[in-house]
Amino acid sequence: MPRTCQAWVDDLKPESGAAYSSALADLRDFLRRTLGRAFGTELADSDLDDLTQESLLRIHQRLAGFEQRSRFTTWATAIAVNCAYSELRRRRHQHVSLEEAVEQGAVSLVQDGLAQHEPDREASLRAAIDHALTPRQREAIMALLGGLPLAEIARRSATSQGAVYKLLHDARQRLKRNLETQAGATEALPHAKRGT
């Protein structure tokens, strides 16, 4: 019979004795299968073992914070998938520094499609990036354009992915307002000329 959410929480307490050992073994088996299903051949057997173990540790650390807003197994799998996805992302980008990503982002501004087909729009966007953003916002936008994931920008900046997202959200709002102001000024120009 499957455990209820509360039974998982109760059984996963070390003082639960035999129930603890049984719940731990069941959860380990469940997480290994779900991670295998999610990531397929991206994870070797040894990776699956390591990431399952790391996930179990994180679940234990957060067990007191499980609020039963979802099924226990969904909550636990979300932690495991986040753990494995973060590790794969870290491995993929481990040889790229923040500075290299920023440099790549600057290059992409002149090489990509919009710059070639809509030079005015590209110039406006470049001007907005140069003048409307703070240095930290500019660095984060450029690193993102350079292909570095938010989580990896966060890791290199010793902050959370959420904090980087907020930084970029503020940057996008500034860029959007700046571009709208630039567009408004351009549209207003002929009227101003007619008025003279």
Added chain:
Amino acid sequence: MSEQKDPYAALEDMLLRTQEQELDCDQFVALLAPYLDRRLEDAGLLELIEHHRDLCAECAEELLLLRRALEDRD
């Protein structure tokens, strides 16, 4: 894991979709489990979750992986 194809176009798209109130990645990830279990009823919150999913490629991929992980669970 997916690669970003055209960063410039991606930025343009992000600017078009930018709105005053957005969830950040940490908030999104914390809501993934109740979202997938259909435990969230607040329409405004569901809209914010789906907006973040559409804007953040990393979180969209994490949601996809979680869905795949939980297929045939029962």
